[in-house]
Amino acid sequence: MDFKLMQDLVAPNQAKIVMLLLDGLGGLPREIGGKTELETARTPNFDALAAQAALGLADPVAPGITPGSGPGHLGMFGYDPLQYEIGRGVLEALGIDFELGPNDVAARGNFCTVDAAGNLTDRRAGRIPTAINAQLVQLLRTIKIDGVEIFVETVKEHRFVFVMRGEGLGDALSETDPQKIGVPALPVRALDPGSDKAVRLINQFIQAAREKLATQHPANMVLLRGFAKHPAIPSYQQVFGLNAAAIAVYPMYRGLAKLLGMKMAKVEGETIADEFTTLEKNWGAYDFFYLHVKKTDSAGEDGDFERKVHVIEEVDAQLPRLLALKPDVIIVTGDHSTPAVLKSHSWHPVPVLLAASFVRPDNIAEYGERACARGSLGRFPAKDLMPLALANAQRLTKFGA
Amino acid sequence: MDFKLMQDLVAPNQAKIVMLLLDGLGGLPREIGGKTELETARTPNFDALAAQAALGLADPVAPGITPGSGPGHLGMFGYDPLQYEIGRGVLEALGIDFELGPNDVAARGNFCTVDAAGNLTDRRAGRIPTAINAQLVQLLRTIKIDGVEIFVETVKEHRFVFVMRGEGLGDALSETDPQKIGVPALPVRALDPGSDKAVRLINQFIQAAREKLATQHPANMVLLRGFAKHPAIPSYQQVFGLNAAAIAVYPMYRGLAKLLGMKMAKVEGETIADEFTTLEKNWGAYDFFYLHVKKTDSAGEDGDFERKVHVIEEVDAQLPRLLALKPDVIIVTGDHSTPAVLKSHSWHPVPVLLAASFVRPDNIAEYGERACARGSLGRFPAKDLMPLALANAQRLTKFGA
Numbered sequence A, B: 001m002d003f004k005l006m007q008d009l010v011a012p013n014q015a016k017i018v019m020l021l022l023d024g025l026g027g028l029p030r031e032i033g034g035k036t037e038l039e040t041a042r043t044p045n046f047d048a049l050a051a052q053a054a055l056g057l058a059d060p061v062a063p064g065i066t067p068g069s070g071p072g073h074l075g076m077f078g079y080d081p082l083q084y085e086i087g088r089g090v091l092e093a094l095g096i097d098f099e100l101g102p103n104d105v106a107a108r109g110n111f112c113t114v115d116a117a118g119n120l121t122d123r124r125a126g127r128i129p130t131a132i133n134a135q136l137v138q139l140l141r142t143i144k145i146d147g148v149e150i151f152v153e154t155v156k157e158h159r160f161v162f163v164m165r166g167e168g169l170g171d172a173l174s175e176t177d178p179q180k181i182g183v184p185a186l187p188v189r190a191l192d193p194g195s196d197k198a199v200r201l202i203n204q205f206i207q208a209a210r211e212k213l214a215t216q217h218p219a220n221m222v223l224l225r226g227f228a229k230h231p232a233i234p235s236y237q238q239v240f241g242l243n244a245a246a247i248a249v250y251p252m253y254r255g256l257a258k259l260l261g262m263k264m265a266k267v268e269g270e271t272i273a274d275e276f277t278t279l280e281k282n283w284g285a286y287d288f289f290y291l292h293v294k295k296t297d298s299a300g301e302d303g304d305f306e307r308k309v310h311v312i313e314e315v316d317a318q319l320p321r322l323l324a325l326k327p328d329v330i331i332v333t334g335d336h337s338t339p340a341v342l343k344s345h346s347w348h349p350v351p352v353l354l355a356a357s358f359v360r361p362d363n364i365a366e367y368g369e370r371a372c373a374r375g376s377l378g379r380f381p382a383k384d385l386m387p388l389a390l391a392n393a394q395r396l397t398k399f400g401a
Helices: A003-009 A044-051 A069-076 A088-095 A130-140 A193-213 A236-240 A251-259 A272-281 A295-301 A305-324 A369-373 A382-392 B003-009 B044-051 B069-076 B088-095 B130-140 B193-213 B236-240 B251-259 B272-281 B295-301 B305-324 B369-373 B382-392
Strands: A017-022 A053-059 A104-114 A120-122 A149-156 A159-165 A221-229 A244-247 A288-293 A329-333 A350-356 A378-381 B017-022 B053-059 B104-114 B120-122 B149-156 B159-165 B221-229 B244-247 B288-293 B329-333 B350-356 B378-381
Touching: A003 A236, A017 A069, A017 A305, A017 A382, A044 A053, A044 A305, A044 A329, A044 A350, A053 A069, A053 A369, A053 A382, A069 A251, A069 A382, A088 A104, A088 A149, A088 A159, A088 A221, A088 A251, A104 A193, A130 A149, A130 A159, A130 A193, A159 A193, A159 A221, A193 A221, A244 A251, A244 A272, A272 A288, A272 A305, A288 A305, A295 A305, A329 A382, A350 A369, A350 A382, A378 A382, A378 B378, B003 B236, B017 B069, B017 B305, B017 B382, B044 B053, B044 B305, B044 B329, B044 B350, B053 B069, B053 B369, B053 B382, B069 B088, B069 B251, B069 B382, B088 B104, B088 B149, B088 B159, B088 B221, B088 B251, B104 B193, B130 B149, B130 B159, B130 B193, B159 B193, B193 B221, B236 B244, B244 B251, B244 B272, B272 B288, B272 B305, B288 B305, B295 B305, B329 B382, B350 B369, B350 B382, B378 B382
Parallel strands: A017 A288, A017 A329, A053 A378, A244 A288, B017 B288, B017 B329, B053 B378, B244 B288
Antiparallel strands: A053 A350, A104 A120, A104 A159, A104 A221, A149 A159, A329 A350, B053 B350, B104 B120, B104 B159, B104 B221, B149 B159, B329 B350
């Protein structure tokens, strides 16, 4: 599905689409013959919605591929993650509302600890308090490099965002984190000839940072990784003709949504219920809503099957609030699987529920991985989901005569 | 599935394939928990055939895309509709047996009514009788344009086909129908530089037509749209090694089949039974038969659920005549969905039934959308259907050693 076709067929109307995305939703049974987290959860509201919906299983990137958060989301959002690659530095910068420009190279930064010989002793500087981080960032901001602008922004604890702005900076750069202790931080190296200038200037910055931080133990050095420039990626408005809003508590997901031109709907508080309140408050202002629930993934990463079940039940309990708004199209899905038994993202396809007035219902009154495997959407590339959502919103005209 | 692969593997034999295509077959329930048109219809013959068949759901173009008749048919015929685009003018010309050449630009023409100021008052000239149309076409044929040949052919009521034949004519041309009344017809404009010559000459023709028709109220002007040249599209013989026949009553579908090199099997009469008689009479002469039933789509477009059910039952009643011929492969499908509740083509995938001696049967004794959702063909791009049919006809050799 190329975007030219979408752009040719899109015909905006008043219909509203909600994508309720439970991060890492897909799971696995704990024992032979057992149920997954989603199948275990008591979800009367999801099940009732499933009965009137079309179900399926989506591969966010491709069969067998375990998606990172970026590619997983891009796939569900309708973009081919193999075509559009987004660096982690860019996501981190967007997540703290940093306005990246086309001449910016962004990276994720860590304060870290090195010993007298310059060898790493703690890659996270003991997770210093955010307030200390803010003071150190002030120090780093005093560093000047000829010909470029430097931005350093606190994220949380030991994490910060580094941005270098200037002409002719490439982003094919190796990272400085050796991923182990007892060795020095690595110098940045260029992975293509177009990044030589960036290498020289960033290594200057790192040397200057080493000097500025020398007396600031435990945060006496920096690590930089995920160097990336703002990718050329068409917006939701351009591709799908949608005025889209993101409801997300975690910075990276807001950053990703912002990259696609989604507006940020401000969440007062941090709970799932708070996110649904944000949905209600913003209902009149947008025609696509991405509502992100993080805790399913966190529980999966922690290997906590029961907690993941509980988070799913918590979302199910909120569903009537969404239904009361009478969206034209509802999608319930994940961005990848995070089975508690694996304690990590996985390659398993994600369950998809698509509900709308003119969907052809599968008459399967259950929302779960095996139920979705029997659904009429079949097993499909995630990027096909948005065209289906738009069709069900009657926002696509006929192709050809 | 690219055609190079097909061409490499095709090994013609005596096996016969029938594609029974019910236009707009796919449907939707009328009420929550209800059945679709196909599920509602009493179809003992389809159901018995389904029990020995493989079932599935096909997307004629792509998930979420509502196909026009041209792309829908192309997909079911095994061609990627996004790769092969066929202009409406070409279909219309082929449908009246006009032999289009490589230097021809064809368009759909309407006689229309304009007032003294030149503004449209009726885009269809009151649907003038076909006999009047034929007289006016004689008038238009007297128009001469230097350097090109002009053909004008009656279709029906207010509709005609316009063809300009000459060197260097492009077909990237805007249409003259403004799609509303109270404004003048639009001039043709070039949408690429290669179409400048065609624009100049076609606008000359339109001006001449305006003069010739001035006193012929209500048909005192013409509208032209769907400009297109004959697309370069490989034939059924070239791609699949099939000597194919089309059994279709409506011009556009005959035109489409002709474009793929199918022969026209003449239908005496217009009923579904007449089409099956044609199948019987031509059984010895071809090895692929496309039998097109139009009325399922017409009933769907009219929003007449019951009539669509009835047409499906009428086709089911004829099925034993097809079975008696003992085809090696039988496909029963549609070219798109036309749910009566939507009164239009839709994006929903179409049911597919594939019956053959060596098909792996799904043991599902029912032909309907939800039955097909459970079938072993899964949900698949329509263009994969013909390779499956050829395989079941044992007309494809092994790939690789």
